[in-house]
Amino acid sequence: MELTRIRGEETWEAESVPVGDRTVAVYFRTSGSQLPSEAQIGFLQDTTRDVEAAFQKAASVLAPAYEEIHGPLTTSLREKFQLSGIEVPLDGNPTRPWMLQFETLSGRYALFTVYFQDGAAVDVQHDS
DSSP states (O other): OOOEEOTTSSEEEEEEEEETTEEEEEEEEOSTTOOOOHHHHHHHHHHHHOHHHHHHHHHHHHHHHHHHHHOOOOSOHHHHEEEEEEEEOGGGOTTSOEEEEEEESSSSOOEEEEEEETTEEEEEEEEO
16 A cells, blocks of 8 residues: 655555555555554554445434435435445544444445544534
8 A cells, every 4th residue: 555645744645555346545644644553454454444334333323314316315325326435533532532434335426424433423524
């Protein structure tokens, strides 16, 4: 995984990390110019190993946000979205802020960013 430090931020980026038959963008929050920690790499591996769990964690805010914009969700989230981005929390600690991004698979393109705090999905933003 090739990392690039985002200028002016305490964040490292890996643009194309393989997840199944797709790739996702990954962002690591760090302190100063430190590289991502082993705990952060472990968090990323756990998240990408079980994408279904990522969808389940996001469902409480992702499904209502989708329905508000596009109407009733008639299939599973996995059939409507693909995981497209992961922001790994500082120290790989899921109680710290982090996020997941999901892109729609069909119809008009939309990006949904789900924010987590204290291990739970707390907000979602939509961009199309």
